[in-house]
Amino acid sequence: MAGPVVKGGLAWALTAGYLALTAVRLGLSARHWRLAESLAEPTETAARGVSSYAGGEIPASAGMTEGVPAGVAEGASAGVTQGASAGTTEKAPAGMTDRASAGVTASDDGMITVLQPILSGDPGLPQVLAANLRNHPEARFCWLVDVDDAEGRAITERLAGAAERVRVVLCPPCPELTNPKVFKLVLGLHGCETELVAVLDDDTELPPGALTRASAALTHADLATGLPWYRPGGGPWSALVAGFVNGNALISYFALPGEPLSINGMFYLTSRTALARAGGFESILDRVCDDLELARRFRSAGLRLAQTTITHPVATQIRDAAAYRRLMHRWLVFARRLGTTSATPALTLLVLLPSALPLAALTAAALAGSGAAVAAAAASVAVKVLAGQRLRAALTPEVPRRFVAEYLADWLLPVQAAAASVLPGRIEWRGRRLRIVDGALR
Numbered sequence: 001m002a003g004p005v006v007k008g009g010l011a012w013a014l015t016a017g018y019l020a021l022t023a024v025r026l027g028l029s030a031r032h033w034r035l036a037e038s039l040a041e042p043t044e045t046a047a048r049g050v051s052s053y054a055g056g057e058i059p060a061s062a063g064m065t066e067g068v069p070a071g072v073a074e075g076a077s078a079g080v081t082q083g084a085s086a087g088t089t090e091k092a093p094a095g096m097t098d099r100a101s102a103g104v105t106a107s108d109d110g111m112i113t114v115l116q117p118i119l120s121g122d123p124g125l126p127q128v129l130a131a132n133l134r135n136h137p138e139a140r141f142c143w144l145v146d147v148d149d150a151e152g153r154a155i156t157e158r159l160a161g162a163a164e165r166v167r168v169v170l171c172p173p174c175p176e177l178t179n180p181k182v183f184k185l186v187l188g189l190h191g192c193e194t195e196l197v198a199v200l201d202d203d204t205e206l207p208p209g210a211l212t213r214a215s216a217a218l219t220h221a222d223l224a225t226g227l228p229w230y231r232p233g234g235g236p237w238s239a240l241v242a243g244f245v246n247g248n249a250l251i252s253y254f255a256l257p258g259e260p261l262s263i264n265g266m267f268y269l270t271s272r273t274a275l276a277r278a279g280g281f282e283s284i285l286d287r288v289c290d291d292l293e294l295a296r297r298f299r300s301a302g303l304r305l306a307q308t309t310i311t312h313p314v315a316t317q318i319r320d321a322a323a324y325r326r327l328m329h330r331w332l333v334f335a336r337r338l339g340t341t342s343a344t345p346a347l348t349l350l351v352l353l354p355s356a357l358p359l360a361a362l363t364a365a366a367l368a369g370s371g372a373a374v375a376a377a378a379a380s381v382a383v384k385v386l387a388g389q390r391l392r393a394a395l396t397p398e399v400p401r402r403f404v405a406e407y408l409a410d411w412l413l414p415v416q417a418a419a420a421s422v423l424p425g426r427i428e429w430r431g432r433r434l435r436i437v438d439g440a441l442r
Contacts, residue, residue: 008368014361029254112196117184120152144184198269214269221306225268229399237324243405265291332420359414
């Protein structure tokens with residue numbers, strides 16, 4: 001009898017611990033959200049789209065290819081073609097590299113350049129790109145498209161033809177052992193003439209005013225990032241991805257005290273000066289987790305990161321179970337990298353541990369043969385989901401609240417995290433199979 005009693009007690013203790021941590025996470029998230037909101041009020045300077053760096057000269061390292069693998073340097077200087085603002089294509093100007101190495105000053109005080117690596121395949125791509133153009137009429141856009149991506153070229157060149165502030169850059173094939181997204185960012189930064197630079201994924205829609213709010217955050221930080229949420233697409237797999245992101249983003253990004261350990265790579269705003277001080281995109285060309293690696297380099301250079309309350313929707317269609325599995329595996333491999341390189345007691349207690357406790361409690365309850373403890377473990381996740389939705393209704397009412405999808409996603413998470421720990425060395429990303437060793441492509 002002693003064994004089942006002890007195991008039943010363990011299940012109840014794990015459930016109670018999970019509920020207590022949930023309450024702490026929600027409380028801290030609300031507090032940190034309101035603090036971040038108070039620091040991001042647009043000022044007169046930020047409303048013009050400039051930070052304390054604007055108008056200053058950019059160090060010689062910004063936009064250069066020094067130290068870049070040969071294939072990347074060649075692509076930057078010779079293999080890139082650019083779409084003109086009217087949608088035509090031409091060779092990159094010969095003086096582009098010279099201007100970057102000589103030091104460039106921001107050309108227009110009110111301008112921000114948005115770098116977007118583009119990969120066709122998602123049916124919503126034209127709508128998302130067009131929405132960003134409408135939402136940010138003062139920003140410049142640089143769309144980075146693979147030269148052999150016929151669909152991507154057709155979409156971007158058609159939209160660019162109606163917007164003079166859009167530049168289409170046709171990127172040569174990505175070299176081996178190189179992060180394809182970062183490779184494009186290196187190329188895009190060459191033609192950038194504004195001091196402020198935003199990075200935006202091609203499935204992410206940036207709401208009106210987001211760039212102004214992010215610029216305001218740069219008055220007390222060197223990089224500002226936003227908070228993603230997913231628009232549920234058609235089918236159960238898209239719903240599960242939306243449930244995972246929408247149910248956990250707020251209490252993952254905002255529960256931790258102090259400066260963020262990582263950033264949201266779907267959207268962030270920084271300056272070319274800060275990028276240069278951190279080593280530039282070139283320093284993370286062979287790194288898989290580009291958002292985490294860039295954040296680490298910023299912190300190492302003494303630069304500040306700001307997690308803002310800017311929420312932005314992501315619209316990606318997850319076609320089937322295989323696509324869902326690949327996406328979740330990649331995300332959790334990235335999360336594992338964060339846990340192994342930047343683990344703090346707060347990260348372990350407030351982010352990593354809570355995802356494992358419900359399954360541990362359920363297992364302990366089942367082994368103890370306690371139906372009441374099983375029910376309590378199941379109910380504890382429901383309490384977490386409902387309490388999280390209530391907080392989001394107050395802070396982020398635009399984010400969908402789907403109980404079933406969020407509840408199921410929370411139960412699947414520890415299983416998926418375990419799989420990512422067992423098979424951390426390979427991922428599939430942007431149509432490529434990548435092997436990872438210590439966070440780098442090998």
